[in-house]
Amino acid sequence: MDLDLERLADRMHVVSLPLATRFRGVDEREVALFSGPAGWGEWSPFLEYPPEEAARWLRAALEDADLERPAQVRASVPVNATLPAVEPARVASVLARYDGCRTVKAKVAERGQLLADDVARIAEVRALLPDARIRVDANGGWNVDEAETAIRALERFDLEYVEQPCASVEELAELRGRVHRLGIPIAADESVRRAEDPLRVARAGAADLLVVKAQPLGGVRAALAIVEEAGLPAVVSSALDSSVGLSMGAALAASLPSLPHDCGLGTGALLAADVASPPLVPVGGAVSPARVAPDPALLASLAARPARVDAWRARLAATLPHL
Ligand SMILES: [Mg+2]
Incomplete structure (x- = not known):
């Protein structure tokens, strides 16, 4: 797994998804997506989660983007x-x-x-x-x-x-x-x-x-x-x-x-x-x-505001040492 902050930040796309129904006290959901050799992985710990906890979510996202998935026993x-x-x-x-x-x-x-x-x-x-x-x-x-x-x-x-x-x-x-x-x-x-x-x-x-x-x-x-x-x-x-x-x-x-x-x-x-x-x-x-x-067009149209992207980059930097 490549854990270099700059390279990871380059692979990260932060989007803000509007909810159809208010849920968990929020109207929009921010998630970070990583592209990788095996596909795409999602890193979306809720905003209040501390870095130690967010690190497990990051491990999951990078594994899914970087590695083939385990064998599946059902198609649906x-x-x-x-x-x-x-x-x-x-x-x-x-x-x-x-x-x-x-x-x-x-x-x-x-x-x-x-x-x-x-x-x-x-x-x-x-x-x-x-x-x-x-x-x-x-x-x-x-x-x-x-x-x-x-x-x-x-x-x-x-x-x-x-x-x-x-x-x-x-x-x-x-x-x-x-x-x-x-x-x-x-x-x-x-x-x-x-x-x-x-x-x-x-x-x-x-x-x-x-x-x-x-x-x-x-x-x-x-x-x-x-x-x-x-x-x-x-x-x-x-x-x-x-x-x-x-x-x-x-x-x-x-x-x-x-x-x-x-x-x-x-x-x-x-x-x-x-x-x-x-x-x-x-x-x-x-x-x-x-x-x-x-979809690249949706990634672009749903992209989070620059200040929020910066916040996720800072979060990534704070989380990586706990991985
Ligand atoms: Mg539950």
Whole structure:
């Protein structure tokens, strides 16, 4: 891997992608893309992430740009629709963006909202899609008591699983014991960020399955090894990536020996503009794990402002020593 700052900066393209629906508190998503001998790689740690953390995301991006991807065992990756914490009246229009998806992941526990808002949102999903699998994602927003109350209130909608109901591994383990009799699996997402996390989650009995992302775990190869070692079922997800990053996630999903759940790689549908033409969005409820190359005209038209490009170059310089 060539880690020379100037040469890497020359290979880096920073784009700002407008979102169709406000998500994670932002209206636009900045990502950096690297061209390389094997293809394109995406580096898109959220802006608040420190260099030590951003370094794992950078390793993933450079690996994907520089090296051929591991062998794949499936040619298509089924994905879920992702529903932000919108009001019930907007649920149908958001879900309409996802072609053919049979699973919906709905955000819950949004700051400033009540459990009643979550119940109303999930009820609307169930009314619109009687046969869908519905999973909810609290992003760690509940304490153990709140999570137990919420799960009991949402249980009647037949949940596939509850993702990161509480913030800590200890809370997840306690909650899992409490709701065990309801038969609703618990998934760990934010608790799985570094290579050592999945084993900790598994040992603590904190989750029934893991949500894994290629970038924070340091790339497709590292993520494959981590999933194997943890011994829990995995759902591959993304972090509001461009089509390039989604393609890296799809490559990970396509290489996993077992893929029992639909993956969170349909979030391209949340973008109002993307770097690839056509963008990597669900078709028939699935995405392809083939490589995606940005369209040069889109790279140019979506290019971030010069001050933001400078900020990403500074970020690259600060991150490289941690690689
Ligand atoms: Mg999540």
